[in-house]
Amino acid sequence: MEYYADCNIARATGTLSGALAADHVMRGETIYTGKLIIERTSGTLDVLPISAPGRLLDGICGTGAVSVRAQVRSYNLREGDANRLAITLFARYIEDAPENACPENDVSLVGTLCKKAVFRTTPFMREIADILLAVNRAFGRSDYIPCIAWGREAHMAAELCPGTRVRLCGRLQSREYVKRFPDGTEQGRTAYEVSCRTLEIM
Template structure:
């Protein structure tokens, strides 16, 4: 059962470690740490994505900055309480970690597959230049009654297709994990720069049940 559930959320990336390990939390005596990895896009831009790593998988006392790693695992979310608000925090939960000498598969540095359910009505819109976009929030089940809530963004005909999906609909998504900077306005004079993490959709299917 657990293996089957893990199959519904699979991500693998190859990239360069660009931060130190930072303690996150402990579960039953096992410490978990976050570390950032920079992943190249084909467009020569990069995505900087947080990893969640167990101290039993990697020597977290070592400085890995500048090293190339290949990791696989799951894209996970949790709600962090900030005052009266909840913030959705996303990271790749690492199950396998391997140092690599060079990236021989430049087209396969960032791949994700999700099998989940639409949990909010899709938001369809067009940019000022006429590009079609749809924002989706997908719930992916995990063992023991938990779920991960993954923001996804679709483009073009995929966006138009996704705009027809109903809440509770079963979908499968293939794409990549991306980071995106945005500016949040606090008041008339102040604004803050934030980073959002989401899945950029390359292919999606609606599963009729």
């Protein structure tokens, strides 16, 4: 028997950019959203969307450092006439953390490849593969999570067929890019993806 909670585990410690704000109601419960800032060992900052049910926020100061146990969730965000895949850390437990707490950003996913991975080489000659992973959760739903693999894991991912079940471990990261439209206009956007550290066929 598969336990859905074991297929999607995220642990994060970082700093809230501000107090979480009421955003929407889900199954009768108010969901609060905001941004969690986590520093990488390189010094780069990942600024990640975070969502939390109101019942988890009792006793949380609302700003400063927090530790979160969460799942990486996806949902469709309507933009004009099109839908865009949006990603958030959906908190299952959250607590205040000491201001000097070490940053943490660990994700473990078990899911199925939705389509063939896209293998490519960056201008800096790094080999990467773009992966879309479907991760089951309760109530017959699934989260579709963009992932990126590097080097050996990228080559491995490129050889896998859609439908292959894998375990992927890494971190959730943010990445800035520019979206170019057919009319020549441009718009700055942020992509969220799991940067793969290890990839294993189940």
